Amino acid sequence: MSDYHNKQASAATDQLRVPLSSSFADAMHQVLSAKGWFSLPVHMLSGMTALCFRLSVHRQLHPDSATAYNWAAEHFVAADLIGLIAMQGAGFNFSPTFPLYQKQAIAAIRQSLKQGTGVVCWKDRFVVITRCDDQQQLFYYKELNSAAEHELPYEQLGRNDSPYWYGQIYEGQVPKDRLQVIRESFIQAVYKAEVHDPMLPESQYACGLKAYDAMLEALADGNYDAAGAYETLIFYAGMKQDTAAYTWEASLYWPELEGIAEHYTALAAVYNEITDALNERPVQAPEAPCSINAEGLIPLLREAKRIETAAIQSIRLLLREPIENRFHDVGLR
Secondary structure (H helix, E strand, C coil): CCHHHHHHHHHHHHCCCCCCCCCHHHHHHHHHHHHCCCCCCHHHHHHHCCHHHCCEEECCCCHHHHHCCCHHHHHHHHHHHCCEEEEEEEEECCCCCHHHHHHHHHHHHHHHHHCCCCEEEECCCEEEEEEEECCCCEEEEEECCCCCEEEEEHHHCCCCCCCEEEEEEEEEECCCCHHHHHHHHHHHHHHHHHCCCCCCCCCCEEECCHHHHHHHHHHHHCCCCHHHHHHHHHHHHHHHHHHHHHHHHHCCCCHHHHHHHHHHHHHHHHHHHHHHHHCCCCCCCCCCCCCCCHHHHHHHHHHHHHHHHHHHHHHHHHCHHHHHCCCCCCCCC
């Protein structure tokens, strides 16, 4: 590898990572690394599962943008891409059938924990259930980026402030060729950039490269939630750091990715400027008013859109044959 490549890979990998407090990839990595099923850094898991390539936003930049996507579909694909045998459940906790699903989920989680495997669950953010106490009828879970352990009574599983419940349980792993996993992850990147998530109404959400148009329109019109915009852009800044680090490390296995890695390194740098612009004005407590420098963000987001569009075009060119062979459904494997 060239000296230039060494420097770029080091810069992308060593950069201070923006915490992704709602990142499913971070929760997944916590479980898999503890189990010994994944020994690479979190940015490699984020990339190999294609989770870092996702971009979806609420058109008024509400704070749910970071987690507004089809969890069941994307998380199943994420596990499958790296050879994980997984089962999952999801739904609304106000559904009449929720108590039945809850009872089944409690039993499945307890069984997984007894086999030494943590479980990723939604508790108004993605958390990891690490152990249980049948005598006290308690689960214990950890939030990401925190060593603190919290109690969750069995009967409260899935009863969140938000109306959703979700969990993914890992039952085993099938060995997969790393280069093939990497190739497929970049095909999935094209899919995520070009296809709207069918679970999200287009009148309220924008996905992939079209998310930039929605962000730019909201900021230009002043029709946005300032606190939500801050949370959304800080989250995606972390995602772009993961993507840059992943593409450089992936190019060690597949050198043709170097040009694509350069695009994503440039994209991460723009998002660092976005982070700086957001932090020019301190964000106050959630109940207090919040403001952001919308005028300063607009040119940065335009540049981010230009770079990410170029990155996707480069991936399409590199993988044109397998992508074209999938005709209208790039995400089909």
